[in-house]
Amino acid sequence: MAVRPGIRLLAGLLLVVALTQGAALAQSAASQDEPLTDEARLFAAPTTRDHIGRIVAPVMVDGQGPFRFVVDTGASHSTVSPTLVQTLGLQTDSDTTIIVNGVTGTADAPSVVISSLRAGDLKAGPLRLPVVWAPMMAGQDGILGVAGLDVACLSVDFEQNQVAVFRSATRPPRGYVRVPAKKLKSGLIIVNARVGGVRAVAVIDTGAQRSLGNLALRDALTHWRGREEPPSEPTDVYGSTSEVVRGEMRGSPMIALGDVRIADVNLVYGQFHIFDVWQMNDKPALIVGMDVLGSVSAFRIDFRTQDVYVLGRYLGMK
Secondary structure, three states: OOEOOOOOEEEEEEEEOOOOOOOOOOOOOOOOOOOHHHOEEEEOOOOOOOOOEEEEEEEEOOOOEEEEEEOOOOOOEEEOHHHHHHHHHHOOEEEEHHHHHHHOOOEEEEEEEOOOOOOOOEOOEEEEEEEEEOOOHHHOEEEEEEHOOOOOEEEEEEEOOOEEEEEEOOOOOEEEEEEOEEEEEOEEEEEEEOOOOOOEEEOOOOEOOOEOHHHHHHHHHHHHHHHOOOOOEEEEEEOOOOOOEEEEEOOOOOEEEOOOEEOOOOEOOOHHHHHHHHHOOOOOOOEOOOHHHHHOOEEEEEOOOEEEEOOOOOOOOO
16 A cells, blocks of 8 residues: 655646647856856746746756756645656655645655755755656656745846756845745745736746636636626646646736736636645635746745845736
8 A cells, every 4th residue: 555655746837738838948057146067057948928938957866967857936845757767777666655736636646765956056855756747847857846945046037048046045136126925834935916906816836837817816807897708718727647627718907916017918717726735715816827927037036035026017928
């Protein structure tokens, strides 16, 4: 009988069928804060309306690599792919499973023990990680669950194609707009949001390719709008498990995150499992994914001060 450790993976990775395309890595220079070695360099993929990008980090595992991991602020634990396990010659433990909670459902994943994991100036290990494959991985070697690591700051600059993860945070350059945030016990970063005339909680999730809303937000917006409803488009949403959830995509009114305004965003609404895991299904909530985050020039998440910084006050899909 499988042993289930008390570990839950909050994986924000998702794939919206017919909406997203794979993102090419933009190989770049190191962070502007300090020089980095080759194995510490992180790369950002640009995001536009039709080309959804993800943040990819070269990660050293057991002293080998670097391997390509998706940087996911919505995941409390990192994962590895079966291909990486085979490359490293590790032994998968099917008797010791880990419960994986994804956007669309839950699953028991076999696990593997690694001695060390290193990304930038972060080093962790030994670690028992779930071995997960999902369609949205697009050939990547794993997920770097930033929410579960001792990360002080995540800095992303799309114009310079520079990304860095630090243990100690520094103030961002001038011109950034501060958005007060809150770090939950799980490591998630949330901010207070206003979608049109509806107050909501927003999860900042670099692992999500598209921004999602729960049914409570959809219903609240319906009430706020009155009888006027924007046209919706049925959409299938895939997560890090095998479950597929039917959603509906609708144009969103202006989204406000503190003093930052976001326009021209399509939200996909549905009964998504991850909102249950986060205990956010009884109130309006949304996931701010890379379709929004990738439209900015740069952003920075300070996990220590619990602030999000964005370069630009008025944002919109490109």
